[in-house]
Amino acid sequence: MNKKFYPFIRPERYPHRLCPGCGHGIIQGAVIRALSELELNMKELVLMAGIGCAANVVNMYIKADTVHVHHGRSLAFATGIKVANPKLKILVVSGDGDLASIGGNHLIHAARRNIDLTVLCGNNFVYGTTGGQMAATTPLGSITATTPQGNREPPFDLCSLVVGAGGSYVARCSVAQPKHLITTIKKALVHRGFSFIDILSICPVQFGRRNNLATPGQMIKWLKKNSISKRKADTLPKEKLIDKWVIGEFCAELERTWAGYLPS
Amino acid sequence: MGHKTVKSSLNPGLYFLQGDEALAEGAIAAGCRFYAGYPITPATEIMERIVQRFSQVQGKFVQMEDELSSIGAVIGGSWTGTKAMTATSGPGFSLMMENLGYAIYTETPCVVADIQRVGPSTGMATRVAAGDIMQAKWGSHGDYQIIALSPWSVQEMYDLTIRAFNLSEQFRVPVIILGDETVGHLRETMEVKGELTVYERDKAPGKPPFDTPEEDGVPPMPSLGDGENVIMTGSTHDGFGFKKTGDGAVNERLVNRLSKKITNHADEIVEVDSHFLSDADAVVIAYGFVARSAFRAVQELRNDGKKVGFLRLKTIWPFPEKAIKEVSSQCKKLLVPEMNLGQVVREVERVACTATIKSLTQIDGTPIFPHKLMRALEELLS
Numbered sequence: 001m002n003k004k005f006y007p008f009i010r011p012e013r014y015p016h017r018l019c020p021g022c023g024h025g026i027i028q029g030a031v032i033r034a035l036s037e038l039e040l041n042m043k044e045l046v047l048m049a050g051i052g053c054a055a056n057v058v059n060m061y062i063k064a065d066t067v068h069v070h071h072g073r074s075l076a077f078a079t080g081i082k083v084a085n086p087k088l089k090i091l092v093v094s095g096d097g098d099l100a101s102i103g104g105n106h107l108i109h110a111a112r113r114n115i116d117l118t119v120l121c122g123n124n125f126v127y128g129t130t131g132g133q134m135a136a137t138t139p140l141g142s143i144t145a146t147t148p149q150g151n152r153e154p155p156f157d158l159c160s161l162v163v164g165a166g167g168s169y170v171a172r173c174s175v176a177q178p179k180h181l182i183t184t185i186k187k188a189l190v191h192r193g194f195s196f197i198d199i200l201s202i203c204p205v206q207f208g209r210r211n212n213l214a215t216p217g218q219m220i221k222w223l224k225k226n227s228i229s230k231r232k233a234d235t236l237p238k239e240k241l242i243d244k245w246v247i248g249e250f251c252a253e254l255e256r257t258w259a260g261y262l263p264s
Numbered sequence: 265m266g267h268k269t270v271k272s273s274l275n276p277g278l279y280f281l282q283g284d285e286a287l288a289e290g291a292i293a294a295g296c297r298f299y300a301g302y303p304i305t306p307a308t309e310i311m312e313r314i315v316q317r318f319s320q321v322q323g324k325f326v327q328m329e330d331e332l333s334s335i336g337a338v339i340g341g342s343w344t345g346t347k348a349m350t351a352t353s354g355p356g357f358s359l360m361m362e363n364l365g366y367a368i369y370t371e372t373p374c375v376v377a378d379i380q381r382v383g384p385s386t387g388m389a390t391r392v393a394a395g396d397i398m399q400a401k402w403g404s405h406g407d408y409q410i411i412a413l414s415p416w417s418v419q420e421m422y423d424l425t426i427r428a429f430n431l432s433e434q435f436r437v438p439v440i441i442l443g444d445e446t447v448g449h450l451r452e453t454m455e456v457k458g459e460l461t462v463y464e465r466d467k468a469p470g471k472p473p474f475d476t477p478e479e480d481g482v483p484p485m486p487s488l489g490d491g492e493n494v495i496m497t498g499s500t501h502d503g504f505g506f507k508k509t510g511d512g513a514v515n516e517r518l519v520n521r522l523s524k525k526i527t528n529h530a531d532e533i534v535e536v537d538s539h540f541l542s543d544a545d546a547v548v549i550a551y552g553f554v555a556r557s558a559f560r561a562v563q564e565l566r567n568d569g570k571k572v573g574f575l576r577l578k579t580i581w582p583f584p585e586k587a588i589k590e591v592s593s594q595c596k597k598l599l600v601p602e603m604n605l606g607q608v609v610r611e612v613e614r615v616a617c618t619a620t621i622k623s624l625t626q627i628d629g630t631p632i633f634p635h636k637l638m639r640a641l642e643e644l645l646s
Binding site for chain 1: 298300324325326328329330332333334336337338339340341342343344345346348362363366488489491492493494495496497498499505506507
């Protein structure tokens, strides 16, 4: 990594512990670049992580207060921290299992409160840490350790979920387009309400190898092939969007900010 | 930092309050300025009182989506340097077990009031029981020690809540207030003194927040935002919070210290209340609301010239082993009445193994009345 980023990281912790070819390294790079470009006061930044591969994006690598909590509970802890000390800037980086399944209720309610948190979901479509079981985001038909015949449950559209719940900045990015990812993370970090980015990531080890996508290159190509920009998607009929990921902003009501909780 | 004397948040004098309200006042007096909670009978009045009073003392309140998140938010709030609490009853307490373990492992000061009702499951939501004694000690997975206090009056809902915050801050451990529905909903007079002692969190910038040179020490605790780049995790960690999940020796040392910081200081933590023990032929060992009936029963029997004694456990965890050993060395007949099927009695049997121990249980949702205890004591004497 470029030495200019060293003040933002704990260089002695590298090389990181993600699997070879993991897309979450790209998310980590994007987060570090976004923090560096925004020149945020790192003293007032709190990083939050839950359980799962995506916790490794921030936990122990980025140099700031870091809170690594139980599976799914990062938004509950983050809510307490933010309400108790609204001066702190909070960045939650977690996975799809953490945010969409076991912590789904916390995601809905944090979005409903429109509390000033930035949440990045490293979405790799699978439970990576535990060996590749089906997730709430696994595409229909995909093979996982618990769906050997192919997944029969439709996956969550996390952006629609968070928009519906009341989040004020909601976007989807992919690790196949890192520059767009950095720009979007910066926008989310600057916003003063609930901001959420569903970041499509790649897991060649636990997801790809079971689905004829065993190399990182194949997975990146797969992401690109199945992604479509929001601008283009808006011009197409619904049936053309089946099994596609729409990339872009779904809600950007930047004037809808969190006022903080006055003493009750 | 440490102990210091402060003025009471309420004007000194007598107040006629409900137990739950007194608990909320005790929290505010102790310096609690963060509360996250979820409504549940019979603890809701605590949250309602907190909301009213926080507007006067600039406290921060958030109503959460469930009890899992309530205690999560409390732990987060505590790490900003704010004294924090939540309150619940059995079903909510069960949901809190996960993050209670996190608070123990990350040495997060916080107070959890469990106003017990009849269980298991939803049970009888509005009726009294004391079935969560063992859950308070063993409910979360893994090995740990915890502090739990048992108030018997509105006065103690206030006093022991102050003490709960002080112990929690001093030992960096969650403290459970094991109230019950009857004490929670009881209304009676209590006294507020003009001054009280509170414990302010110890800080020492640069020092490890999760280790001490002593094998039973309590490390200093930085706050998020202090610029110390704190790392905290529920995984096995070294003194600076770095994950050490592959090093069994680290876990061995850490879990032993977390346990010893409580057990080695039990004399400082444990409080009991005793009467008529010196010549007693039979002693009732009670806690919580039942202790009031037990005290009445003992007084009545003493009036009749019967040599009965009374020992009340104000602290349940760590278990008051020393006090019970002392009693059982003088008196070989012990009665342990409880509003459960016999939880504390097991501990008494463990500690006072040479005594004759009678367990009196009741789980019909009503308090055990004095006459029943008088009969049981008389039987034990005969």
